[in-house]
Amino acid sequence: MTGTSMVHEALTALPVGVPVDPDRETAHRWLLEELSQPEYSTAPSLLERLLQWIGDLFDGLSLGEGRFPLAFVLVVVAVVVAAVAWWVAGPVRLTRRRRASVVVLGDDERSADELRAAADAAAARGDWSAAVLDRFRALVRSLEERVVLDERPGRTAQEAAHDAAARLPAVADELHRAAGLFDDVCYGTLPARPEDDGFLRDLDARVRDLRPAPGVSPPAESEVSA
DSSP, X not given: OOHHHHHHHXXXXXXXXXXXXXXXXXXXXXXXXXXXXXXXOOOOOHHXXXXXXXXXXXXXXXXXXXXXXXXXXHHXXXXXXXXXXXXXXXXXXXXXXXXXXXBSSTTOOOOHHHHHHHHHHHHHTTOHHHHHHHHHHHHHHHHHHTTSSOOOTTOBHHHHHHHHHHHOGGXXXXXXXXXXXXXXXXXXXXOOOXXXXXXXXXXXXXXXXXXXOTTOOXXXXXXXXX
């Protein structure tokens, strides 16, 4: 708010009988009185308080040859910044870690080819979220059709990645990444992008060319839950 507009507000707040053409000194006094009202006061934000604290810390310390070396002050500031960053990002990270994975197929009885066709149609219309979800479902359904995975109702994305990674260790990291992507998109915490659909499309093609590692069986359900 500019000084002119503040003066105008101060003038309009005065009773009708007060002169509206004050001299410079009177207008300045009215402005100060108006700005002293509670509605013009604002509490400092968390960031402003943090910066003020850091500034006070520097003001109260003697650097170099004084009581505290500059390196000590910099370490203190770095610790404070790291603590604030953890406080902001930590709960989000923990919530995501504790969140349950999403069931991949549920009551969906479509074949792998039907799911791939649905993913292609979604990608063609720019619906990348639907494309990503159906693309991962197609990958899991394909593994079931090839008996790489057993058909298990209620299997989540993370369980599917865990089981498939045990049979196909060459793409274990990609399978876990794909499961995380499926969960994020399904929960709505991450907007799907064309490159996400491309990643799953390539992974699906790679998985179709792989054969399970010899002598490795899918883990029992109790092992996955543990």
